Amino acid sequence: xxxxxxxxxxxxxxxxxxxxxxxxxxxxxxxxxxxxxxxxxxxxxxxxxxxxxxxxxxxxxxxxxxxxxxxxxxxxxxxxxxxxxxxxxxxxxxxxxxxxxxxxxxxxxxxxxxxxxxxxxxxxxxxxxxxxxxxxxx
Numbered sequence: 001x002x003x004x005x006x007x008x009x010x011x012x013x014x015x016x017x018x019x020x021x022x023x024x025x026x027x028x029x030x031x032x033x034x035x036x037x038x039x040x041x042x043x044x045x046x047x048x049x050x051x052x053x054x055x056x057x058x059x060x061x062x063x064x065x066x067x068x069x070x071x072x073x074x075x076x077x078x079x080x081x082x083x084x085x086x087x088x089x090x091x092x093x094x095x096x097x098x099x100x101x102x103x104x105x106x107x108x109x110x111x112x113x114x115x116x117x118x119x120x121x122x123x124x125x126x127x128x129x130x131x132x133x134x135x136x137x138x
Contacts (some may be wrong), residue, residue, distance in 0.1 A: 004120075006053045007062075009069045013082035016043040017098040041085060046103075047126035048077065050111065054119040064119060076110050100127040104135040 019036040020029040029037040036042065050073060054063045084090055086098040092106045104125040115121055126132040 004053050004055055005063050006051055007064060007066060007069075008049055008051050009066055009073060010047060010049045011070070011073050011078060013046050013048065013078050014043060015046060015081050015084050015086050016041045017086040017093075018042070019097055019099060021097065041087070044127050046081075047132075048073070048107065049124040049126075050107075051122040051124065052115060052119050053121070054116075064115070069115075072111060072114050076114065077107050080110070081107075100125055100131065100133045101135070104133045108135050 017036075018039065018041045019033040021032070024032070026037075026039075050069065052064045052069060056063050080090060081103075086093045086103070090098075093102070096102050096106075104123045107125065108121070108123045111123070112121060122134060122136060124132055124134045
């Protein structure tokens with residue numbers, strides 16, 4: 001088979017965060033980030049979809065073994081982010097505002113080195129049922 005196929009794995013995690021810029025005062029943070037800037041944090045039930053694209057293997061028929069992909073996501077992403085305060089518990093967000101955009105980029109950077117480089121990969125992160133981001137984009 002010479003055509004590429006996309007496979008998707010969906011996982012979920014819960015996390016708290018606060019959106020704010022430490023260089024701004026509370027009034028400016030509230031103006032820009034609204035309730036997301038409140039000092040006691042808030043949480044989301046995130047849905048994560050990892051897309052992997054490539055040619056199916058001739059012997060297995062797989063683009064990537066979905067069990068392997070699931071195990072990678074659970075071990076490397078969910079263990080790091082699930083039921084955490086992103087601002088306080090996750091080193092990647094020590095100096096990075098944990099917006100959905102930045103969370104998606106961090107997840108991509110965690111997973112990309114662990115997935116065969118001949119395969120394309122994309123992360124889609126739903127912060128709410130109506131708000132989601134994708135990284136990278138063409």
